Amino acid sequence: IRRLQGNLSIAGRHVAFTDATGQFYGGALVGSLDAQLHAAPSYDMRLEFSAVDLSALSSNWPGLADLFAGSASGAASLQTQGATREDLANSLSCRGTARVNAPQLRNLDLAKSLREAASRPGVSLFREASAAFSCAAGKLQFQNLLLSGPVESIGASGAIDFRRNL
Secondary structure, eight states, X not given: OEEEEEEEEEETTEEEXXXXXXXXXXXXXXEEEEEEOSSSOEEEEEEEEEEEEHHHHHTTSXXXXXXXXXXXXXXXXXXXXOSSHHHHHHHOEEEEEEEEEEEEETTOOHHHHHHHTSOOOSOEEOSEEEXXXXXXXXXXXEXXXXXXXXXXXXXXXXXXXXXXXX
């Protein structure tokens, strides 16, 4: 996040960062953070994002670099608690929506893979994609996933856990 600004208030072990804005991978981020810094800290975040460059975002992870493209917008709320990374990951819950303009899957011909019931290399281009999502118990759940292409649309739902099991 670049050029992050907002209103910060600290009252004892309560930290609130409101009216936050920043630049995020070519797009914008708006939101708030509410933190209770007790022995087992808890965090509540509300975010809205727009025009986020998925190619730039995914390039930060070697396993995802050059696999995606498009411009994402949406909103999410996240809650977590704990003092360790493991506690934070295990207690993470979220809910949100996302829309992607001109999404690309650069390593998979999705339509061909679905028709042949086997992964086929290639590129998949769509006009847009949208989904609702939630996470809990170490799993990210997608509902109403819709990939709209020039010839066909693909609808799906499903889950992926934090160990990358689809």
